[in-house]
Amino acid sequence: MDIVGLLFWLLFLTVISEPLFSFQRLKAARMALLKRIEEKYGYRVITMIHRQERVGLFGVPFYKFIDIEDSEAIIRAIRTTPKDKPIMLILHTPGGMVLAAAQIAHALSQHPAKKVVVVPHYAMSGGTLIALAADEIWMDKAAALGPVDPQVPFEGTHIAAPSLVKVAKEKGKEASDKFLAYADIAEKALAEMYDFVLRLLKGKMEEEKAEAVAEELVMGKYTHDYPLFYEKVKELGLPVKGQVPPEVYELMELYPQAQTNRPGVEYLPFNLPTERGKERFQ
Numbered sequence: 001m002d003i004v005g006l007l008f009w010l011l012f013l014t015v016i017s018e019p020l021f022s023f024q025r026l027k028a029a030r031m032a033l034l035k036r037i038e039e040k041y042g043y044r045v046i047t048m049i050h051r052q053e054r055v056g057l058f059g060v061p062f063y064k065f066i067d068i069e070d071s072e073a074i075i076r077a078i079r080t081t082p083k084d085k086p087i088m089l090i091l092h093t094p095g096g097m098v099l100a101a102a103q104i105a106h107a108l109s110q111h112p113a114k115k116v117v118v119v120p121h122y123a124m125s126g127g128t129l130i131a132l133a134a135d136e137i138w139m140d141k142a143a144a145l146g147p148v149d150p151q152v153p154f155e156g157t158h159i160a161a162p163s164l165v166k167v168a169k170e171k172g173k174e175a176s177d178k179f180l181a182y183a184d185i186a187e188k189a190l191a192e193m194y195d196f197v198l199r200l201l202k203g204k205m206e207e208e209k210a211e212a213v214a215e216e217l218v219m220g221k222y223t224h225d226y227p228l229f230y231e232k233v234k235e236l237g238l239p240v241k242g243q244v245p246p247e248v249y250e251l252m253e254l255y256p257q258a259q260t261n262r263p264g265v266e267y268l269p270f271n272l273p274t275e276r277g278k279e280r281f282q
Contacts, residue, residue, distance in 0.1 A: 026254055029254050030047075030255075034047070034268055040247070041088065043085075043086045043087060043088035044085050045088045045267065046090070046266075047090045048090070048091055048130075049091075049092040049252070050064035050065060050092060050094065050096075051092070065093070065095065065096030065097070066093055066097055066126045066127070067096055070100055071099075071101075074104050074265055077265070077267045078107045078108060084113050086114035086115070086116065087111055087113065087115050088118060089108065089116070089117050089134070090120070090248055091118065092119075092120060092121055092123065092252065093126070094122070095126040095127055098150065098193075100126070101127070101129045102126075104133075105132065108130065115135050115136075116138055117133075117134035117137050118138045119138070119139040119145065120140050121144075122144045123145055125146055126148075128146050128147070128148050128228075129148050132148075137238060137239060137241070138241045138244055139230055139240060139242065139244065141230040141242045142229070143229070144227035144229055145228045146222075146225060146227060147218070147223075147224055148197065148218055149162055150186070150189035150192075152164055152186045159186075160224055161220075162186075162220025163220065164186035165187050168180055193218050194218045194219070197213070198210055198214050204238070204239055213238070217236075
């Protein structure tokens with residue numbers, strides 16, 4: 001092989017391997033920072049950070065949302081956290097699958113120790129559902145949560161469940177059987193989400209107040225992507241603080257490009273107890 005051919009292959013291998021090396025450097029930096037946050041604040045730290053990225057050799061757009069792999073990873077992290085260890089879940093997500101978000105919210109709500117959700121920028125839709133499961137929400141005053149009205153698949157797109165129900169009631173028998181069937185699904189989805197939100201808010205506020213919050217977030221008062229900033233979240237009576245640990249902003253700087261393989265969840269492994277030490281987890 002001549003020198004030109006050798007240089008070509010060396011350059012090719014460098015271009016191919018550099019994204020991997022770059023990711024490994026970022027991952028190591030994130031793990032070191034997560035460890036520092038855990039040591040400083042005393043929480044088990046879990047992250048779920050989703051971004052719209054350009055990744056890979058040719059900058060192909062890559063979109064990340066809450067999915068089943070995310071829920072599996074976070075539930076595994078919660079399950080391996082000692083019952084007396086508080087959890088800090090850092091969220092940055094546009095939302096995603098209702099099933100996955102509900103599983104995460106349920107698992108988080110069941111953890112006996114204190115649970116804090118930190119929102120440096122936004123946690124919309126399913127992200128908000130997860131935030132409702134926390135004992136406290138720490139959010140930047142410019143950060144946003146969002147409504148949790150279900151979005152029902154309809155003819156290749158998604159339509160807000162409250163809108164489907166409203167139109168079905170207005171059209172009455174003039175609506176097609178197909179449309180009425182979708183409206184029936186939407187009505188069930190609204191009732192299920194309303195009930196789930198109430199269960200997440202139980203113990204955090206009076207029942208009447210919880211019902212008012214569920215009504216406002218679920219039943220279609222806002223468009224699905226309407227931002228609920230800190231002041232509004234506080235007005236709703238949710239347990240919110242307008243502060244974010246400075247290290248969290250530092251952490252976000254280490255996500256210029258998230259990993260290309262799912263899920264978008266990272267946490268420091270927690271050593272599982274030996275047979276002798278299992279009793280402290282009971």
